[in-house]
Amino acid sequence: MKLRGKSHKYGNNVDTDVIIPARYLNTIDPAKLASHCLEDLDPRFAAAVEPGDMIVAGKNFGCGSSREHAPIAIRGSGVSCVIAADFARIFFRNAINTGLPILECPEAAREIRPGDELEVDLVTGTIADLSTGRSFAAKPFPAFILEIIRAGGLAGFLRDKAGEAGGEG
């Protein structure tokens, strides 16, 4: 699972209120949520982001509210992966459950520059900064988490499993 795109870089403690402000939580439509993604932190983001791009941030990414709308908005905006020094725990679960790839790597979070072209291999956890030629190693996800991400989230994963088992799903 190789991903490629350019970096959008932010600081520490990016909270879920700036990822998707509560005034937009009256919908669960990924496209509508995506159109307001990161609006209060970086109003240009929604227009500037291109499919495959990556968010690179510091510590405690996704802190605050439990709103699953946050990873849905990020994924809906075309972001292929979030790289951070570390993640808040509810966001961490929600990202996996909604099929948004995330990688913890303090060194990459520190060194990658805004706009750098990145290539990520989710299977090995390798993050390559093609603009600087540097490479970083994040701890890769175990196979079953990658399967959840491939299935677009936990619900899709469970439905696929039910299908494989010959269920009605």
Add this chain to the structure above:
Amino acid sequence: MNMTMTQKILAAHAGRTSVEAGELIQARLDLVLGNDVTAPLAIQEFRRAGGGGVFDPERIALVLDHFTPNKDIQAAELCRTVRKFAAEQGIVHFFGAGEVGIEHVLLPEKGLVGPGDAVIGADSHTCTYGALGAFSAGVGSTDLAAGMATGRCWFKVPRALRFILRGKPAEYVGGKDVILHLIGLIGVDGASYMSMEFGGPGMAGLSMADRFTMANMAIEAGAKNGIFPADETALDYARSHGASRMAVFEPDADAVYDKTIEIDMSALAPLVAFPHSPAGVRPAGEAGDIRLDQVVIGSCTNGRLEDLRTAAGILKGNKAAKGLRLIVIPGSPEVYLRAIEEGLVRIFIEAGAVVGPPTCGPCLGGHMGVLAEGERALATTNRNFKGRMGHPGSEVYLAGPAVAAASAVAGRITTPEAVTGGGRERKAE
């Protein structure tokens, strides 16, 4: 055995005699909670995963408290989704219309959570129930969907920080000031992935309202849960509110904590967290000249009867400053009724307050008290992130109900003593 309270509750719910920090376990859940913002997504995922029926219609609580009374057409559609699901699944503890209270005020009051329970809720402030000696943690909508379907959830067994509380807080210092002090001390990720376990001799002097406030804001330090051991105060609360389950878990004498922090609560002054971080804490008396456009008293953090009494004690005979909008939101229908019976609502209205229905109100900037660009609010809520209560160019300051009431009267951030003329001394006369 060397387990924390949280680890013991998780072990009991995983059918194990012991667990270790870092282990992944599956735990049985006593209660699963969702609201009008998070449940619609959960219901969608529940159906996508092929879910037929819920695991137990008596162990799911659905509370329409965020954007109700319906704030717009889209919110109305989301609420209808939850209402229909509740009817179709026969959900016993569905709260809509006049039954709505703020979920974390309402559920303990209805006896739906008891000491020793394991609870998940698709709301980050689900950690509130730790005040009753329960393990409770916020999750997202997909975990809620899985919880509703199976009555189980997987957890990484958390490590823990220990907080030993000593001393008695001064008159206008409450649970809010203690927890703001702790968050200021350890930072917004100081307890990431960990439990915050409270205890010590000072705990006996804290009311249940104080403890709910403290456990509620454990998430603001990044914690998985916050928890107090269930003492007589907690057991009395649980019994008198009809909780059906009551198991008491104390930490083992040799429980392993990453760090133990001792707090002398008698040394604390009323505090304020400055924008845009709950860790940006300063004494209210050192706030400087911060003029306010709005003061909000309420929320899952400070919307209980004790909080309203504290605020009313300061507002009685006073008026909110000219031009300042004071909004008071009782946390539940029961709190609202008691506040009317005790004459608190009269005090609020005579002070110029709007008294709102028991909902989350403007806490998350969705509804009923949203801020314009450049406006400032002081609120007894739990988050002061950028744009939290409205325009991204607005500001939120967090404090307890005493500072909030006093600041409403002054029109700027001030101490309760500045308005009451010395508080304790005057009372003693």
